[in-house]
Amino acid sequence: MSERSGEAKLPHLFRRGRLGRYATKNMIKYGACCVSNYNTRDGHITPRELARTRVIANTGCGIITNQGAYPDPKGEGKSYFRMVALYDDKFLPQFETIAGYIHEAGAVAIQQILHAGRYGGIDLGYCVQPSVVPQTLPHFRPPREMSKDDIRRCIREHVDAAKRAIRAGFDGVEVTSFMGYLLASFNSRFTNQRSDEYGGSLENRGRFMRELIDAVKQALPEHPFVIRLNGAELMDQWGGNNEDECFELMKQAAGCGVDMISVTVGWQEAPESSIGRDVAPGHWNYLAARAKRECPDTLVAFGNRLPDPRMADACLAKGEFDYWEVCRPMLADPDLVHKAAEDRLDEVRRCIGSLNCLSRVFRDLPYSCTMNPALGHEVEPEYSVTPAAVKKKIMVIGAGPAGMEFAITARRRGHEVTVYDRADHIGGNLLGYATRDLARPDDLLSVVRHYEVMATKLGVELKLNTEANAKLMRSVLHQYDVCVVAAGARIDLSAYDGVPGHERLVDALAVAAGRVEPGKRVVVIGAGKIGLVVAEYLKKNGTEVTLVEAEKRIAGDVMPTFKWRHTAWVEELEIPVLTSTRLVRVTADGAVVVDAKGTETTLPADTVIAAAPRVANQALFAEFEWMVDELHGCGDALMPRGMDAAIHEGYRLGVRI
Amino acid sequence: MAVVAQPVFDWQPVLDVHVELFEPLATGVSVALVPRWREDSQGLRRANIMPKTEPVPMMLWLREAQAMRVREGIFTGLASLASDVLLIVEDGALDVALAHERPLSELKRLLRRNRVLFMVLRTRDELRERGWTEFLEALGLPFLGTCR
């Protein structure tokens, strides 16, 4: 298909636009989505970041926003462990390189200045705030009140950082007045309790933001100025701004002559989801539409949890906003825009809203992406897909995410790949997980669909309904150069051998896969990710469920940013949870369990499901050792973990085999 | 004047049941439980959680040498609050929790439903050093990270 066929299908996204005096080649903005923790502790950009930024520059967006840099030498604005800085000329060379990459790719280059305020001062032990309103999350530092001198200095530092960005070659700047960052905390009724001209009325609370916009615009009148503002803070219950107030603040910014408003959702400490998988794509579009109505003469950019270019194109057609601002979808697939332009949307690796990326950032680790194992490793040739020096015949055992990721990667390098699975479908345990997921099955199912599409397009051979064992191996002896065992993990039912009545136990994976239909009253043993997903799904669908967990807390193996989600679901669904409790007996009437104090309880149940512990399916390693030249493994077959490890390991093995 | 819960000493048995959560705490640290709202002299509803406020009765859970004890205190604003952890309580919320079979579990639920709000007055490291990890985790409050 020619490039134009895709563009013609998304005519609003691919039309030309204009930001200030700069023409844009399309209506897509790469949202600052790159606080990466790849840099040095003192704010210098590293070769790793530069390589990553080059990929960002080449995403095909009309506008590229470079990651937020803090503007002050003290680091009060610094919110992430290895955040980049822009308070001194010594940082200029790498910013020049980045601006160069963006221009080479034909995009407009915007540098974001991010003073994190309430979430800043990472190395200082305090943060700066309009008023001393304590943190609601222990992750952040206790606040100190800013004086008027501090405010004036902060404005000067923003102006200096903005001028520096322009000197580095950027076309414009973006300032962060959202998410609870510094300006947002002045805007907020919750965090701003000042009694001077910077506090009180909405007019006063917005004063710092307006003064800052004016100062930067006066210093750089020729250059576009973008501001990120919340359409909804989701902080109402804390006494924060409601949506009406958010839009009044937007009008204040528009009144100051900003060139573009980027509309976002939520504060970091907001108690509800804003961009997780449990939020439906398009859910927040109404905020962008309202921004456009309230500020008709200012460009509006939007994209929070709007991952699909077709949906974005429809929004542009309706005039709901002007630029589609994309972040995580391009972490997951940096070729998203190119694939859209070339009418290859079926090949896109969707962002599944797993929030692995942010989980890592908040653990002070370099960010990574569940769906894009190469992300952050662009500087390492070992992570790229290159033609294999020796083309091999490879058999893969297991069509779960590890096996399929390996298969398509190895195939892209020119190897001949055949995947065997005893099931009649691909996807492995991910399929059971996806169909039972309360958050958004479609996101997880998209991973399986992606493998289906790519296996067909690339010519990976699939042999389903085929059990791999010594007999099969003998029948194909010397036909393959390589065997990759990606056979996943199973629930270790033998762990219950000493439990009277253990033969009545039902395997959670069989329930998830739909092979076993449990009764009306169920006890699930193990409240890790598998037990939780199964229990929540069953309860949601009318089964009476009790969860039993040997540890003190549930969700021990769940990604940090999703733990709270399970806790909330368990609570909303009113699933009783017995922690520090073990199974001692299974009877026809149910499960007998014992707690840490030794008290036994009988939990009436028709079905007792074992969802833990798990054990890797490793028997084939021993069986095949003398039957094939190269024998490798990946995913849960090495050690039971999760989808992320499976995808990443499949890829890493695929690029080097 | 709004009171956070009445009578506050009914909470002592709850603290005694959860002795393992409070054992790691350093002597002298406390949780302050403060009503979210009060009525001013003109009968208007005012937020208590301000740097400075009119005196408001509060409940303290104070780690004394032997155990966590319920004490009464007076809240005069955030600026002068010596506690490490602050629970801001909507009218009647603590009574709802206390009426529950497992009051701390109910408190956790109320936190999630924003009937009780949570604030910290120390850094993460200070909280860890003073032994708060168990208690905060039991209430489902994440020590690290945000972004939902």
Ligand SMILES: Cc1cc2nc3c(=O)[nH]c(=O)nc-3n(C[C@H](O)[C@H](O)[C@H](O)COP(=O)(O)OP(=O)(O)OC[C@H]3O[C@@H](n4cnc5c(N)ncnc54)[C@H](O)[C@@H]3O)c2cc1C
């Ligand atoms: C209910 C549920 C909830 C989950 N929740 C989460 C979660 O929240 N987060 C997370 O990260 N992960 C979760 N998981 C786990 C996740 O799905 C797995 O970690 C992931 O699928 C592992 O991928 P894999 O490719 O290594 O193995 P699998 O997906 O297990 O695939 C292995 C494949 O090998 C095949 N196979 C095995 N032996 C043979 C053989 N001898 N011959 C032929 N074929 C064989 C199997 O049929 C299977 O298709 C959950 C899983 C379930 C079931």
Ligand SMILES: Cc1cc2nc3c(=O)[nH]c(=O)nc-3n(C[C@H](O)[C@H](O)[C@H](O)COP(=O)(O)O)c2cc1C
């Ligand atoms: C890893 C990561 C880093 C981010 N860094 C920034 C940043 O530097 N500045 C910023 O304004 N927003 C940042 N964001 C927020 C995104 O720009 C965006 O608003 C958010 O991810 C929601 O949009 P999406 O659904 O398209 O991802 C970041 C998001 C992620 C996931």
Ligand code: SF4
């Ligand atoms: S880690 Fe998850 S949420 Fe983040 S970009 Fe990748 S798929 Fe999306």
